[in-house]
Amino acid sequence: MNLKPWMAAAFVGMAGVAIAQDDSTLSIDGEDFVTETAAPAHVENLSTIYSGWRFRTPETQALQEDDFDNPAMIFVDQGMDLFNAVDGAEGKSCASCHKGGPEEFVGLHATMPKVVDGKLIVMEDLINTHRVEVMGAEPWKWSGADMQAMVALIGLQSRGMPMEVAIDGEAAPFWEKGKEIYYTRYGQLELSCSNCHEDNYGNMIRADHLSQGMINGFPTYRLKQAKLISRHNRFRGCIRDTRAETFAEGSDEFKALELYVASRANGLDVETPAVRQ
Amino acid sequence: TAASAEAVKPTQVVFEDGAISASLSGMPGDAANGAALMNKGSGNCIACHSVSALSDLPFHGEVGPPLDGAGDRWSEADLRGIVADAKMMFDGTVMPSFYKTSGFTRLGDAYTGKAHGEDEVQPLLTAQEIEDVVAFLVTLKDE
Ligand code: HEC
Ligand code: HEC
Ligand code: HEC
Numbered sequence: 001m002n003l004k005p006w007m008a009a010a011f012v013g014m015a016g017v018a019i020a021q022d023d024s025t026l027s028i029d030g031e032d033f034v035t036e037t038a039a040p041a042h043v044e045n046l047s048t049i050y051s052g053w054r055f056r057t058p059e060t061q062a063l064q065e066d067d068f069d070n071p072a073m074i075f076v077d078q079g080m081d082l083f084n085a086v087d088g089a090e091g092k093s094c095a096s097c098h099k100g101g102p103e104e105f106v107g108l109h110a111t112m113p114k115v116v117d118g119k120l121i122v123m124e125d126l127i128n129t130h131r132v133e134v135m136g137a138e139p140w141k142w143s144g145a146d147m148q149a150m151v152a153l154i155g156l157q158s159r160g161m162p163m164e165v166a167i168d169g170e171a172a173p174f175w176e177k178g179k180e181i182y183y184t185r186y187g188q189l190e191l192s193c194s195n196c197h198e199d200n201y202g203n204m205i206r207a208d209h210l211s212q213g214m215i216n217g218f219p220t221y222r223l224k225q226a227k228l229i230s231r232h233n234r235f236r237g238c239i240r241d242t243r244a245e246t247f248a249e250g251s252d253e254f255k256a257l258e259l260y261v262a263s264r265a266n267g268l269d270v271e272t273p274a275v276r277q
Numbered sequence: 278t279a280a281s282a283e284a285v286k287p288t289q290v291v292f293e294d295g296a297i298s299a300s301l302s303g304m305p306g307d308a309a310n311g312a313a314l315m316n317k318g319s320g321n322c323i324a325c326h327s328v329s330a331l332s333d334l335p336f337h338g339e340v341g342p343p344l345d346g347a348g349d350r351w352s353e354a355d356l357r358g359i360v361a362d363a364k365m366m367f368d369g370t371v372m373p374s375f376y377k378t379s380g381f382t383r384l385g386d387a388y389t390g391k392a393h394g395e396d397e398v399q400p401l402l403t404a405q406e407i408e409d410v411v412a413f414l415v416t417l418k419d420e
Contacts, residue, residue, distance in 0.1 A: 186383050188401065189373040199371060203339040206324040210340075240390035245383045 021054035021202060021211075026271070028065055031160055037267040042167060045198050046212070051268050052220075055202075055211040056277060060223070063275040072152060072221035072273035075145070075228050079153030082146055088137025094130070102153050109158035110270050113259045115170040120255045123151050124230075142249040148219045148228040155219070155272030163216050163270060165263045178260025181253060187244025193261075196238070213238075215258070216265040217274025224277060231258050284404035287378045295366030296354040301376065301404035306412030314410050319401040322410070325372070330417060341372060346419040356414045360407050375401040375410075 026033040035051035043049065053061060063069050083094045083102060098104050113122040127150050128139040140147035167175040185192045196205065197213030204210070219228040232249035235257060239246040247253040285301045300306075314320035316334050327337035328344045347356065359366050361376035378398040386393050402410065 184382055186381075187385050188381055188398075190381065191371060191373070195371045200340050204336070205338045205340050206321070207336040236390060239383075240385065240388055242385075243388060244381075244385040244390075245392040246385070246390040 021050050024054065024058075024061060026051070026053050026061070026065065028067065028159075033160060033269040033271060034162065035268065040263070040266045043264050045194070046264075049214065049265060049268060050201075050212055051216060051265075051271060052211040052214050052276070053217065053271060053274060055209050056275075060275055060277050063223075064217075064271070070221070070273065070275055071223075071226075072219075072228060072275060075149045075221070076152050076156055076273060078145070079149035082150055083153065088131065088135035090134065090136045092135045097134070102157055105154045106157045107161055109155040109272060110161045110163050111165060113174075113255060113262060114166060115174065118170065120171070120174045120252070120259060122231075122255050122258055123154060124250065125255075127151065127154075143230040143233045145227065148230050151230070152219045152228055152273045155270065158270040159272055160269050163262065163265045163268055165259065165266055167259070167263045171259065174256045174259050175263065177253075178256035178258070181257045182260055185242075186239055187242030189242045189244075191242045193238065212264070213261065214265040214268060215261050216268045217271035217276075219272065220274040220276045222276050228273065229276075231261075235261075287376050287400045290361060290376065292358055292362070292365045293354075296352065296358040297361055298354045300408055301357070301361065302408050304405060304408060306405075306408030306410070308409070308412040308416055310406075311409035311411070311413030314402065314406055315413065319375070320406070320410060328417070344414065344417055346417060348415045348417040349419050351414075353411060353415050357407065357411045360402070360410050360414070373401065376404070376407055 021036075026035050033051070035054050037049060039046040039049045053064060063071065067073050080102070083098075086093045086096075095101065109123065113120055115121065124140075124142055124147060127147065131137040132139050140150075165171075182193045185195065193213060196210055201210050201212045215231050215234075218231045218234070220234075221227070222229045230249065232251075232254045235254055236246045236249060247257075283303060285303075290297060290301065312331065315322045315328060315331060322328075322344075323331060323334060323337045325338040325340035326342070326344045327339070330345075331337070351359065355366070359372075362374040363370050363372035364374055378400055381398075384393040384398065385391060
């Protein structure tokens with residue numbers, strides 16, 4: 001490509017050059033979190049990966065540093081109530097079988113999504129399978145409050161553990177599909193995930209400070225919406241903003257994208273449930 | 278005459294080295310309306326660019342270069358080409374194409390997240406709106 005006239009004057013602040021995440025350390029209950037680390041080899045175009053926490057204002061960051069201030073914890077408590085609540089034709093609760101409580105799931109979130117019996121499974125799938133097949137209860141809506149409260153409760157059990165999602169073996173074809181979606185320029189604005197979160201992280205887009213679009217803190221509590229936001233809901237919002245037809249929450253496309261995006265955070269600590277503006 | 282001028286359709290635009298020589302609407306642009314389009318609606322240029330002349334407006338983006346002095350760096354024809362379809366000037370740029378109606382992947386119905394229906398696809402800016410934005414850009418001179 002030719003050097004355009006503006007480049008000499010305006011190279012500062014351009015794609016990939018800005019490094020505008022801050023250098024604060026996330027610490028919860030005296031425990032420090034890894035919010036910055038070398039990018040895994042499969043993330044070809046980044047040398048360092050950062051948690052979205054590093055791009056937020058000090059006020060928003062602080063809410064995540066104390067569980068009493070973290071508004072997401074109310075929903076985690078609701079998740080605990082749901083865990084113990086009997087529901088469905090079999091008269092069972094999660095706790096009827098999982099007598100050890102949600103602590104049985106320590107580490108699970110850090111390895112999700114994963115492939116089971118040839119199918120790519122995300123946390124919402126595990127939860128609904130158990131509700132429908134073993135409890136005889138109604139499935140929960142993907143981004144519904146009860147579902148995301150349970151996803152957050154199970155996710156919290158892995159907080160502080162590094163993300164380590166498998167991308168090889170049976171996962172490989174799903175991962176490739178997710179990668180393809182990540183780099184496709186959708187909609188009338190013709191923007192891909194990478195255009196915003198890889199080429200322009202650290203830059204402002206209107207009033208928003210672009211992060212690397214990591215999901216190690218999901219479900220996140222969004223102050224603007226005053227509720228827990230699912231991963232697929234966030235994906236949908238970002239694709240909609242390109243004036244595109246989005247994929248559905250729970251679709252094969254979004255599960256593949258979730259696997260790919262989760263793997264981009266391998267090495268960052270799980271922060272679930274994170275707080276965002 | 279200007280009054281009877283017919284707009285060039287998005288599919289008929291001729292680019293020369295990324296530039297478009299003549300007005301797309303056949304009419305001159307209105308710089309004041311161009312300045313308004315920089316801020317809102319389907320233009321929203323300051324989502325990505327800062328412009329000192331519009332510093333009374335909050336939240337200028339950093340995804341594209343600052344546009345101060347764009348009227349010195351580029352001819353009117355260049356600016357028209359850049360706004361109509363920046364990909365003709367800058368290969369693979371993230372800047373959207375504002376006067377283009379085909380070649381999209383999963384085109385949506387504006388910001389609804391739903392598929393675009395059977396209706397004719399409208400460009401992000403009309404021919405006259407492109408001219409208005411260009412008329413504003415040529416006023417962006419250094420000093
Ligand atoms: C009837 C018994 C039963 C009930 C009720 C039940 N589970 Fe399970 N669950 C199991 C068994 C058995 C396993 C281990 C085998 C497996 O992974 O399917 C398991 C495993 C899991 C796993 C871990 C899967 C993995 O890959 O490590 C999760 C998460 C889970 N259950 C969540 C729930 C939740 C949430 C509920 C309530 C909505 C629930 N379960 C209700 C029996 C039950
Ligand atoms: C037009 C620009 C744009 C595009 C394209 C885009 N995003 Fe985003 N995304 C944003 C903005 C702005 C935010 C809010 C600020 C932030 O966290 O980066 C955001 C936030 C996110 C977050 C939340 C991060 C956090 O820490 O809370 C995730 C995850 C995400 N995006 C993933 C994606 C994926 C996956 C795609 C492609 C399917 C995508 N984005 C496409 C602009 C975009
Ligand atoms: C999503 C981001 C984005 C939006 C929205 C956008 N641009 Fe750009 N623009 C860019 C980028 C990035 C470049 C640098 C070209 C490249 O990619 O090589 C650019 C380049 C330009 C240039 C040439 C740079 C110079 O000043 O020398 C002009 C002029 C321009 N844009 C005008 C506009 C106008 C007018 C609008 C709105 C109608 C607009 N842009 C909307 C991202 C954007």
